[in-house]
Amino acid sequence: MEAILYVRWSTKDQSKGDTERRQIELGASICRQRGWTLAETLIENGKSAYHGRNRAEGGKLYEVEERAARGELAGKVLIVEAMDRLSRQEPLESVTLLNRLAKRGLTICESSTGTIYDAQRISEHWAHLLIAFARAGEAHDSSRIKAKRVSAAWRRTQTDLTTKKGADDPRLCPAWMEVIDGKFTVIEDRADIIRGIFERSANGYGLRLIAKWAQEERQRLGWPKATWHIRNVTNMLHDRRVLGEYQPMMRTENGGRSKAGEAVKRYPAIVTLELWHQVMSGLESRKGTGGPRQKCANVLSNLCRCTYRAPGSNLPCGSRMTLRRQKRGPAQITCSDFSRAGECTCNAAYRYDDILAGVLDNLLSLAMPAPSTIGQHSRVPVLRAELTTKRKRLEEMADRLMEQDDEVLEAAFRRFKAKVDVEAAELKALEAHEEKRTHATDPHAVAEQALALREQMATDADARIKVQSYLGQLIDVIFMDPSDRSATIVVMGGLRVIKLDKHGKVIGDVNTAHMLKDQSIIDKLGREVTLDANVDNWNRVLAGDNPMRLTKLDEVAQSATEAA
Ligand SMILES: [Zn+2]
Numbered sequence: 001m002e003a004i005l006y007v008r009w010s011t012k013d014q015s016k017g018d019t020e021r022r023q024i025e026l027g028a029s030i031c032r033q034r035g036w037t038l039a040e041t042l043i044e045n046g047k048s049a050y051h052g053r054n055r056a057e058g059g060k061l062y063e064v065e066e067r068a069a070r071g072e073l074a075g076k077v078l079i080v081e082a083m084d085r086l087s088r089q090e091p092l093e094s095v096t097l098l099n100r101l102a103k104r105g106l107t108i109c110e111s112s113t114g115t116i117y118d119a120q121r122i123s124e125h126w127a128h129l130l131i132a133f134a135r136a137g138e139a140h141d142s143s144r145i146k147a148k149r150v151s152a153a154w155r156r157t158q159t160d161l162t163t164k165k166g167a168d169d170p171r172l173c174p175a176w177m178e179v180i181d182g183k184f185t186v187i188e189d190r191a192d193i194i195r196g197i198f199e200r201s202a203n204g205y206g207l208r209l210i211a212k213w214a215q216e217e218r219q220r221l222g223w224p225k226a227t228w229h230i231r232n233v234t235n236m237l238h239d240r241r242v243l244g245e246y247q248p249m250m251r252t253e254n255g256g257r258s259k260a261g262e263a264v265k266r267y268p269a270i271v272t273l274e275l276w277h278q279v280m281s282g283l284e285s286r287k288g289t290g291g292p293r294q295k296c297a298n299v300l301s302n303l304c305r306c307t308y309r310a311p312g313s314n315l316p317c318g319s320r321m322t323l324r325r326q327k328r329g330p331a332q333i334t335c336s337d338f339s340r341a342g343e344c345t346c347n348a349a350y351r352y353d354d355i356l357a358g359v360l361d362n363l364l365s366l367a368m369p370a371p372s373t374i375g376q377h378s379r380v381p382v383l384r385a386e387l388t389t390k391r392k393r394l395e396e397m398a399d400r401l402m403e404q405d406d407e408v409l410e411a412a413f414r415r416f417k418a419k420v421d422v423e424a425a426e427l428k429a430l431e432a433h434e435e436k437r438t439h440a441t442d443p444h445a446v447a448e449q450a451l452a453l454r455e456q457m458a459t460d461a462d463a464r465i466k467v468q469s470y471l472g473q474l475i476d477v478i479f480m481d482p483s484d485r486s487a488t489i490v491v492m493g494g495l496r497v498i499k500l501d502k503h504g505k506v507i508g509d510v511n512t513a514h515m516l517k518d519q520s521i522i523d524k525l526g527r528e529v530t531l532d533a534n535v536d537n538w539n540r541v542l543a544g545d546n547p548m549r550l551t552k553l554d555e556v557a558q559s560a561t562e563a564a
Helices: 016-034 060-069 091-103 119-124 126-140 143-160 188-202 207-221 230-237 273-286 352-361 380-403 407-439 443-452 461-474 535-542 552-563
Strands: 002-009 037-045 077-080 107-110 115-117 177-180 183-186 249-251 257-259 304-306 321-324 332-335 349-351 477-481 486-491 496-500 506-511 519-522 528-531
Touching (some): 002 016, 016 037, 016 077, 037 060, 060 091, 091 107, 188 207, 188 273, 273 407, 349 352, 352 496, 380 407, 443 461
Parallel strands (some): 002 037, 002 077
Antiparallel strands (some): 177 183, 249 257, 321 332, 477 486, 486 496, 496 506
């Protein structure tokens, strides 16, 4: 079928280019969907449909009416974005126009909804006429529709991040970038400060110190606007725009902001993914510790925990360890809670230098690389392909739904859409996880960095801060046992454990990392479950989420889903 695309905007339309582009794109896409040939495009520039000027002599719609009256348009389809593009006169007048054109054998397609009007359908389905009637009425009160279109234009800016002329949009420019010759360009001396923030955080500096440094640098540079403090620095360390990603946001009804669509790679990155994840894991390991102290005398303060159990209690104390320097004899660490005269009554003292030496002596053997699942076993490509297929099916369902307003179809569409949304979220989480895994710093390299600073630690507070950060990235916790004054170093969620005596000598070494290879298990329901060589999967198994130990409830749920 031959199609005529009718494009119109009024003189009052804010964004003519956008309106025209949108109407043309919509028209072209509906032609593709239905297999129509676009024979001509009529562009009615700046004519107001409200007063019917587009229908007056000289207007394109006038031409259409004339040609239809002569019978030239029979068997063709006229595409308009919305009925209000055709006419905004009195609703009855609009319907008359629609009816007249249809009676002359012209099919009319509303591209924004996919609704089709022809003479036969109008006579058969009065509902269609009623919809058109109501819509024409709505077009009369156009403010709401116009508001929707403005936000659609902004949404388009958010997806391309370009202005109407195709240049990068300065409104979406982070403070360390500018638009030069239509391209996002890094302002290097500003970016240097941002990189400095990330590098300092990766090296274990606390937010207060980083903020102080960044503020000084910023003033030196004459970078205007608000001062920098802990809050901005925290936000900056979580801002994925430094990786070149842009996350479109939209206003929610209650005035908040929520994500509108997927983040896109759009800016030049100023921080590497490796550095980003090093910072993330550093922040994670320091969470709730109050951050490193300026002098950082006690490198082990974040890691060691008192495991004393009060008589009659099953709960260990769990307190951190405080460093106590003595006039004579070696420095000691003791339970912080006890030294503050808290509830813990454990007065055991451990030799700080011996324990630290024991930790550092064994650091290379503790730093085992976690086997990666990337590449061979990644489920991401499969899930991504599945999701693409499902999204296509969803679009087909939406198309069908536009053609026939059917409750059952709509319910099925909603159910399917909810399912696709859940799967999209799962895929996203998995992608984030794999990104973290691929770009995680090699534990061996971290251990070597720490050991390289070993000599300097005695005299250099910066070296101590860095070593503390590196240990935090490698070690989960060190349990201090007052009964024999041993220290148990726990790594990789317990897959690797080394026990040191009170002199820092190894007295026990448990290594279950050999479990980290793919294994197939038959669970209680007789299904084969593959546990891939992934620390997190094994942590789940160790934590009790074991496929061999399915509960009755799981079995019921499983058989129900299999039946469905
Ligand atoms: Zn204690």
